[in-house]
Structures are given as C-alpha cells and as structure tokens.
Amino acid sequence: MRHNTWIYLLIMALVSYVIRALPLTLIRRPIRNRTLRSFLYYVPYVTLAVMTFPAIMDATGNVWSGLAALAAGALLAWLGGGLLPVAILCCATVFLMNLFL
Amino acid sequence: MKGDNRRCFVRGIRDGIPIALGYFAVGFTLGIAAKGAGLTALQAAIASFTNNASAGEYAGFTVIRTGGSYLEMALMTLVANARYLLMSAALSQKFRQDIPFGHRCLVAYDVTDEIFGICVSVDGYLNPFYAYGAMAVAIPGWSLGTGLGVMMGNILPAAVVVALSVGLYGMFLAVIIPPARKDRFIATLVLLSMACSFLFSRTPYLSRISEGMRMILLTVAIAGAASVLRPIQEVDSDAA
Numbered sequence: 001m002r003h004n005t006w007i008y009l010l011i012m013a014l015v016s017y018v019i020r021a022l023p024l025t026l027i028r029r030p031i032r033n034r035t036l037r038s039f040l041y042y043v044p045y046v047t048l049a050v051m052t053f054p055a056i057m058d059a060t061g062n063v064w065s066g067l068a069a070l071a072a073g074a075l076l077a078w079l080g081g082g083l084l085p086v087a088i089l090c091c092a093t094v095f096l097m098n099l100f101l
Numbered sequence: 102m103k104g105d106n107r108r109c110f111v112r113g114i115r116d117g118i119p120i121a122l123g124y125f126a127v128g129f130t131l132g133i134a135a136k137g138a139g140l141t142a143l144q145a146a147i148a149s150f151t152n153n154a155s156a157g158e159y160a161g162f163t164v165i166r167t168g169g170s171y172l173e174m175a176l177m178t179l180v181a182n183a184r185y186l187l188m189s190a191a192l193s194q195k196f197r198q199d200i201p202f203g204h205r206c207l208v209a210y211d212v213t214d215e216i217f218g219i220c221v222s223v224d225g226y227l228n229p230f231y232a233y234g235a236m237a238v239a240i241p242g243w244s245l246g247t248g249l250g251v252m253m254g255n256i257l258p259a260a261v262v263v264a265l266s267v268g269l270y271g272m273f274l275a276v277i278i279p280p281a282r283k284d285r286f287i288a289t290l291v292l293l294s295m296a297c298s299f300l301f302s303r304t305p306y307l308s309r310i311s312e313g314m315r316m317i318l319l320t321v322a323i324a325g326a327a328s329v330l331r332p333i334q335e336v337d338s339d340a341a
Contacts, residue, residue, distance in 0.1 A: 003165075003168060003169075003170075003171065005139070005140065005144060005165060006144075007171065008161065008164065008165050008171070008174055009144060009147060009148050009151070009161075011171055011174045011175050011178065012148060012151070012152050012157070012158070012161040012174065012178050013148075013151035013152055015175050015178040015179050015182065016151070016152045016153070016154055016157055016178060016182050016185075017151075017209065017210065019179065019182050019183065019185050019186050019189070020185050020186075020188075020189045020209040020210070020212040021189075021205075021206055021209040021210075022186070022189070023186060023189035023190040023192075023193050024189045024192060024193050024196075024205045024206075024208060024209040024212070025202060025205045025206060025209070027190060027193035027194075028193075028198065029198055030194065030198070031194060034332045034333070035328050035329060035332060036328070037194070037328075037332075037333060038327070038328035038329075038331070038332040038333045039324050039325055039327075039328035040187070040190060040191040040194060041191075041328075041333050042287075042290060042323075042324035042327045042328055043187050043188070043191050043320055043324045044188070044191065044217065044218065044221055044276070044277075045277050045280070045281070045287055045290050045291055045294070045324075046290060046291075046294045046319060046320045046323045046324045046327075047184055047187070047188070047214070047316060047320045047324075048214065048218060048273040048276055048277050049273075049277055049290070049291040049292075049294035049295050049298070050294050050295070050297070050298040050315065050316050050319050050320065051214060051270075051273060051298075051316060052270045052273045052274060052277075052295070053295035053298055053299060054295075054298060054299045054302050054303075055270065055312075056267055056270040058302075059263070059266050059267055059270070060263050060264075060266070060267060061263060066267065069267045069270070069271070070270070070274070073270070073271040073274040073275070074274050074278055076275075077274045077275045077277075077278035077279060078278050078279075078282055080279065081275060082275060083116060083119045083120075083219065083271075083272045083275045083276070084118065084119040085275075086271045086272065086274055086275040087119045087122075087123060087268040087269075087271035087272050087275070088119075088268070088271070089271065090267045090268060090270060090271030090274075091264045091265055091267055091268045091271070092264070093267075094263060094264045094267050095260060095261070095263075095264035098260055098263065098264070099260075
C-alpha cells in the first residue's frame with residue numbers, strides 16, 4: 001500500500017498537538033501533591049541537561065570545538081549572561097575553533 | 102492589563118529572537134532530512150509549522166522515508182515528543198488558574214524545549230502573551246528554515262551551519278546554569294543528568310535507545326528521584 005505524505009503530516013501534527021494540549025487544558029488547578037510538584041519543578045533542568053550533553057559535543061563534527069562551546073557558554077551563563085549572548089558565544093567559539101582544527 | 106500584555110508580548114519577541122535564529126539554522130538542517138524523505142519545500146515547511154518539534158519531525162521523516170505504516174507514524178511521534186507531555190504539565194503550573202481555555206490551547210501549540218525553557222523561567226505566573234511573542238518569531242524561523250533547507254540544500258557554508266547549530270545548546274545552558282549557581286542541589290542534578298546522558302550515548306546496548314526515549318527515561322528517573330530526595334519548599338501560599 002502506498003502511503004499519502006499529507007496523511008503522514010496530518011498524523012504527525014495531530015499527535016504533536018494533542019500531547020501538548022491535554023496537560024495544559026486538563027490540569028487547571030495547582031497540583032497539591034508535593035512530590036509531583038517537586039517532580040515537575042525538576043523536569044526542565046534534567047531534560048535540558050540531558051539534551052545539551054553530549055549532543056553539543058557531537059553537533060560540530062569536532063569534539064573539541066563542541067566542548068569549548070560548552071565551557072565558554074557555561075562560564076558566561078554562570079557569570080549571568082542572557083540567552084542571546086550565551087548562544088552567540090557558543091556559535092562564535094565553534095566557528096573560530098573549527099577554523100584552526 | 103492591556104499594556105501589561107503588550108509589554109509581555111514585546112519581551113517574548115525579544116527572548117524569542119535568539120530562539121528563532123537557532124531554529125532557522127536547525128530547521129535548515131532538518132530540511133535536508135525532509136528532502137531525503139522526498140518532501141517538497143512546502144510540505145517540509147508545513148510539517149515544521151504544525152509540529153514544532155525537531156526530534157519528532159526527524160523521527161517522522163524517517164517513517165516517511167521508509168514507508169512505515171500510519172500507526173508507526175503515530176507511535177514514533179508520540180514517543181519522540183513524549184517529553185512535551187511533561188513540559189506541558191509543568192507549564193500548566195505556571196498559569197494563573199483563571200487563564201481561559203483558548204489561551205491554554207494557543208500556548209500548547211508551541212511548547213518546545215526552548216519556548217518552554219524561557220516560559221518556565223519567568224518570575225511568577227506566565228502571561229500567555231509572553232509565549233505568543235516568542236512564538237511569533239520562533240515559528241516562522243523554524244518553518245521557513247525547514248522549507249529553505251529543502252530548497253537550497255547547501256547554500257550556506259557548512260562552517261556557518263555547524264556553528265549556528267550549537268546556538269540552541271547555548272540557550273539551554275543560559276536557562277539551567279544560573280539556577281544551578283544559586284542551588285547546589287540543582288547543580289548536582291544538572292551534572293548527574295549530563296553524566297547519565299553521556300553514559301547512555303556511549304555504552305553498548307544503552308546507546309541503541311533512541312535520543313527521545315533516553316530523554317524520557319532519564320527525566321523520569323532523575324527528576325523522580327530528586328523529587329523524593331528533596332521535595333521543594335512550599336512557598337506560594339495559594340498552592341498550599
């Protein structure tokens with residue numbers, strides 16, 4: 001059976017949306033359970049950390065430029081740099097490192 | 102109140118610009134995967150406009166390329182995007198209780214790693230207009246990037262594309278590092294998460310687990326353990 005690309009795209013869109021809309025519309029009051037509240041509080045830190053590493057190391061075609069971007073970005077963020085400055089520093093680090101590696 | 106919404110919208114646009122730039126670059130490379138799956142530029146742009154998910158779309162394009170069943174498509178999209186279920190649940194706690202249904206539905210449209218990241222880090226309750234501001238620049242950046250990726254393939258120098266692709270990670274760092282500096286427990290969590298993620302990606306057998314699945318497993322395990330080991334202090338009086 002030949003599949004229709006538009007139907008594929010429709011399924012992707014529906015599933016992606018329902019996953020996001022259900023919690024946001026169904027959970028309408030503050031969650032009182034302390035453990036659950038704590039869990040949801042910790043979720044972003046874990047998820048973002050897991051996504052950043054080792055992916056940043058593998059994204060640049062060179063482990064060292066990826067690690068340098070991680071170190072530079074982490075340092076600037078530690079010193080209080082915002083989203084844009086940290087992002088730009090990471091990009092610039094990779095660009096410059098890759099020129100020499 | 103009106104002025105407040107407008108202020109939030111503008112602030113959302115400002116914080117959304119670096120996200121949009123990163124999305125454009127990542128969308129561009131995703132477009133190349135879409136092209137490999139036989140999608141046209143329009144189809145790829147629509148996929149990005151309606152999905153707003155890099156890993157989810159990449160998984161979807163893989164199903165299209167290999168001619169998988171519609172059921173497989175639904176399951177792949179579900180697993181690759183399951184973390185958004187957690188993020189939306191977390192985000193629901195950032196809404197004031199009386200935020201109407203329509204606003205909830207609209208914000209849900211673009212719960213991505215990055216938009217979620219900036220939305221949970223606002224002080225106090227989340228004004229939906231902040232999310233709309235970010236979406237207003239992020240969604241076009243994402244879908245145009247994907248469409249252009251299909252059309253132009255390798256028009257940007259590879260060195261530039263590679264450099265831009267780490268911009269997203271830079272933003273993640275800017276979200277997680279400042280709280281980690283203030284709270285040693287969060288710093289420990291961040292380091293532990295990175296260590297486990299590294300282990301999963303490099304250990305035989307474990308590395309066969311897809312990235313989306315790895316994210317789900319580690320998030321549930323580590324955030325779950327953390328919530329038992331150190332429950333957060335009850336600070337907001339209306340939640341007690």
